[in-house]
Amino acid sequence: MDIDTVCKLLISALEDAGYNSSTIFNYQGAVRRFKAFCEERNVTEYSSDVGELYANDVISPKTGKFSKERYHLQGRFIRLMDSYINTGKFDFAVSARTRLQPDNAYHRSVYNEFCAYLKDEYDNENTQHFYDYGMYSFLTFLESNYNALRMEDITVPIVLAYLKNTKPTRQREVLCEIRKIFRYLGRNDLLLAVAGIHAPRYNRIIPVLETSEQERVKAVTEDTNTPLRDTAMILLGLSTGIRACDIINLRLSDIDWRNDTISWRQSKTGNLVCVPLTPSVGNAIARYLVEQRPNAPNDYLFVRLLAPFDRLSGHSSCYVMVKRILEKASVQKDGRILGMHMLRHNAASTMVRNEVPIETIAAILGHSDPDTTGIYITTDQERLKECVLPFGSISKEVIP
DSSP: OBHHHHHHHHHHHHHHTTOOHHHHHHHHHHHHHHHHHHHHTTOOBOOHHHHHHHHTOOBOTTTSSBOHHHHHHHHHHHHHHHHHHHHSSOOTTOOOOOOOOOSSHHHHHHHHHHHHHHHHHOSOHHHHHHHHHHHHHHHHHHHHHHSSOOGGGOOHHHHHHHHHTSOGGGHHHHHHHHHHHHHHHTOHHHHHHHHTOOOOOOOOOOOOOOHHHHHHHHHHHTSTTSOHHHHHHHHHHHHHOOOHHHHTTOBGGGEETTTTEEEEEOTTTOOEEEEEOOHHHHHHHHHHHHHTOOOOSSOBSSBOSSSSOOBOOSHHHHHHHHHHHHHHTTOOOTTOOOSHHHHHHHHHHHHHHTTOOHHHHHHHHTOSSHHHHGGGGGGOHHHHHTTSOOSTTSOOOOOO
C-alpha cells in the first residue's frame, strides 16, 4: 500500500478512536517526518523494512543527540503501521516497543548488563536512554567492523576509528558516552587515551521572545478563554525556566504558601531548586487550584482537564500547550522550537538582561556548572555591543 494512503488512514483511525488533539498532533508530526524520510530514499510503498529504518532514526537533527520522544513516538507509529499492513486494522493495544538490541549474542549480553547497571545508577530515564543508546551505537560499530570483538580486546585505534566515524555535531555526546562505558568496563587505559580529546562545541543562537511578543503572550494569559492551568504553567515557565519534565512532576506540597516559594528536584541533574513564588505566578496557580483544577485522585499540581484526571503525560503535553498559547499570541516560529524550552531560554535571557549574577541564574536553572549558563550572555545584545572594539584606529586602506 502506498505511504500517503496508509498514513491518512492512521490519522482517521486515531480520530475515530477518540484520541485527544495533542496525541493526534504528535502523530501528524510523525507522519510528516516519515514522509520526508521516505522521499529522501525515493520510497513510495510502505514495507516493514523502511518502517524499521524510520523507527531507529532516533537522533534529533537539531541537537545531534538521542531523542527519547522520537524513540517512543516513532516506535509506536511504526508498530501501528505494521499492524495495519499485517491485519488490515490498526491495533492500538500493541505492546510497547522493545529496546534497540545488538545482533550479536555476546554484545547483546554486554548491552543488557550495561542497561541494568544504568537503572541502578540513575533515576532519570533520559539519562539512562542517553547512555544505553551510546552503548548500542558503539557495539553496532564494533559488530559492523570487528565482528564479535570482546570488550577486553578493544584497542585505542578502534576507539579513535569510532570517533572519526561520528558526525562532528555528535562528537561531544559520543565522548561523554564512551567515557561512561569505559568506566563501567574498568578500561582505564582507554579512558586515558580519550582524556585529552576535546570535540568542538556547536553553539546555536538561543531562541527568545521579543518584548512585543512577551506582551502579546501576557495578553493571552489574561484572556478568559485561556485555561487557568495553561496560564499558570506559562507564567511559571517564563519566571523560573522550569523544564517540561519537572513541571509535570510538581506536587501540591512543592508550594510553600507561607513563605511564598516553590521547589522541586530537577529530573535531569538531581539538583534541588527553590525559588520565590512571585505574586503573578502565585496568584495564577492559586486561581487555577480554586477555580479549575479537577478533584483528581492524586497530588500532582498540574493535571489533565478531561477525565481521567492524571498528571500531564509528558513533554508533548507541555509542547502542545505552549505552542497553542504562542500561536494565539501571533508569535511566529521563525525556526524556533515553541515549547517549554523556549520559555526556559527566555527566563534565563531576561535574568541576564536584568544583570542577575550568572551564579544565581545557574542556581535557578539548576545548572551544576555556571559555565553552562554562560551561553545566555549572547542574548544580551546591548551589553555585547559594549564588547565591540572601536574601528577608529583600523586602517581604511583596502588591500586587493
